[in-house]
Amino acid sequence: MEALNFLLYPFLGCVLLILIHAYFGIHILERGIIFVDLAMAQFIALGIALAFLLGHEDPTQRTAYAILFAVLGASILSMARRIKQIVNMEAFIGVLYIFSLAGSILILDRTPHGLEEFRTILNGNILWVTPSDILKTFVLYAVVGLLHFVFRKKFFELSTGNGNGNGIFWEFLFFLSFAFVLVSSVQLAGILQVFSFLVIPALIGRLYTRDPVKILIAGWGIGLAASMVGITLSYKLDLPTAPLIVASLSGAFFILLIFRIGRMRRSDSSTNTESSKEEWETRT
Numbered sequence: 001m002e003a004l005n006f007l008l009y010p011f012l013g014c015v016l017l018i019l020i021h022a023y024f025g026i027h028i029l030e031r032g033i034i035f036v037d038l039a040m041a042q043f044i045a046l047g048i049a050l051a052f053l054l055g056h057e058d059p060t061q062r063t064a065y066a067i068l069f070a071v072l073g074a075s076i077l078s079m080a081r082r083i084k085q086i087v088n089m090e091a092f093i094g095v096l097y098i099f100s101l102a103g104s105i106l107i108l109d110r111t112p113h114g115l116e117e118f119r120t121i122l123n124g125n126i127l128w129v130t131p132s133d134i135l136k137t138f139v140l141y142a143v144v145g146l147l148h149f150v151f152r153k154k155f156f157e158l159s160t161g162n163g164n165g166n167g168i169f170w171e172f173l174f175f176l177s178f179a180f181v182l183v184s185s186v187q188l189a190g191i192l193q194v195f196s197f198l199v200i201p202a203l204i205g206r207l208y209t210r211d212p213v214k215i216l217i218a219g220w221g222i223g224l225a226a227s228m229v230g231i232t233l234s235y236k237l238d239l240p241t242a243p244l245i246v247a248s249l250s251g252a253f254f255i256l257l258i259f260r261i262g263r264m265r266r267s268d269s270s271t272n273t274e275s276s277k278e279e280w281e282t283r284t
Helices: 002-031 036-053 059-077 080-084 089-108 114-123 131-150 152-160 168-189 191-206 212-237 241-283
Strands: none
Touching (some): 002 036, 002 131, 002 168, 002 191, 002 212, 036 059, 114 191, 152 168, 191 241
């Protein structure tokens, strides 16, 4: 019972993360900018690192720096369609990520506990999440979720490339809401887990369907199961939580991918057999 009480809030944190990130993952995969979450999260982490360097120990002050960099990052990414006309978008996102990572390392190298702080930003602290953290995260995600529900048609039009011009404002609103989610997520769970929750659940759903609702349901189910396995193993084996959750989620993806490949081979084999049979009957 004691273990159950201890693991309850980390699991609830994972529930909230999966619910919002699997949704954004559908948009990110549709746009083909897979590593934008990693780049944006690391850019926000650059702001958090700067707060550490300036001696801001209060979490509220660090959050303020994170929000500032989130708005700046959203402004940059809202110009994605124009940037795409000049350079490869994935390459640009890669440069943004590596710049943010290098900047974070250089800044944290000048802080008293730089390595420890860098590991915290990377791996997060989901195992030590508090009820207050859960409540604040729920409120933020609920507001963002409501915004995307109300304007879902507009956001999906932009992600599928069917938007009708004048999209810069909506692009900015999309990336700003995404950035605000990441501000909370990175501090709650770390960059590693946040990136996996964004990409892998949506990718799992897309193995079997292109229907957004079905993708969400499949991604949520697998994501929650993998989170439960990762958190439990972390508690029992005294291993880092985020890497175990990521490994569990990745393992589920690889297993389902193998099953999908097997089904495709059986389907192709069946089709070829039917074709050969029809050809033989035609000849005879």
